[in-house]
Amino acid sequence: YLSEDGQVLDTFFDGFLYLPYTAFNFSAEAQCIDGWNYYLDNIFTPERNLDALNKVTAEVGEKLGIKDHKSTVFFSVLYTFTAKECFGELDGKKLDFAKIEDRKTALKYLIDEYLRRYADGDYSHTKIGGFYWFEEQISYSDSHEEELIAFVRDYVHSKGLGFFWIPYFKAVGYHDWKRLGFDVACIQPNYAFSNKLKVDRVYETAKIAKELGMCVELEITGIKLDENGEVINTNDVEKFIEYLTVGAETGYMNTIKMYYQGGVPGDISKAVFSKTPRYREMYDMTYRFAKRML
Helix, strand or coil, X not given: CECXXXXXXXXXXXXXXXXXXXXXXXXXXHHCHHHHXXXXXHHCCCCCXXXXXXXXXXXXXXXXXXXXXXXXXEEEECCCCCCCCCCCEECCEECCCCCHHHHHHHHHHHHHHHHHHHHHCCCCCEEEEEEEECCCCCCCCCCCHHHHHHHHHXXXXXXXXXXXXXXXXXXXXXXXXXXXXCCEEEECCCHHHCCCCCXXXXXXXXXXXXXXXCEEEEECCCCCECCCCCECCHHHHHXXXXXXXXXXXXXXXXXXXXXXXXXXCCCCHHHHHCXXXXXXXXHHHHHHHHCCCC
8 A cells, every 4th residue: 555655554455366358368369278378478477467466565565564474366267168179288188178078187287387387486475365267157058167167166175275256247157156166256246337337236236245145346447547647537436436435335345355457557556646636535445445444
């Protein structure tokens, strides 16, 4: 948590999920082994992503006098597309995703690669919290879907790690999250992405989350600045503040919290040095929300 002049005042978010843009995950590249390895390479690139987080976590811990300060990291489980016949070879065998065992082989490879690369690197100021099922709905039309989820869940649990999911609003299967074996599920209101929805959508999401034992994802993306650094779309700032106030009112502020803020640097992070006072205020409110102080 930074002051307006960039001084470190406190910790803020304690966990970070690495996931690809949806456009990548459903691209032809991401459906083949080379694309998966490209994505893995990106996460473990020196001075970027995980390495950058490790270094800044150490820096924050030193400045705040927190001994052995760590950030928790989570990795994404990519999708195995059944229609793709050219995923590639693993251990000399060409995989066919029409076969569930080959899909399991690919998923195990992905998880093992995350863990191997993490163990081989110097990420001593982080710790792995678990894995994220990247799909935002359950594809019951895929006869292997539930078995694949169970396979990943059991394998991740065998490593002593968590397994979680973030479905969109009333996505197929959202109410089945416990039966499917996810440790945590966080539902998206999708309020931030529509000009037609009213704040009632956030209240309805909070009600669903409470009834089903889920948490609520807070969403902001696409904040635009003019040539003077002033926020153009101030309505989107106000909408995110509504996520915060509804969370404080209904109680999801006091549960696990997940945030979507677009791509790097992220719309919450951009607010730190904003010349628009309300945008900076949003940042301060988010800090208090994260710390359950609203």
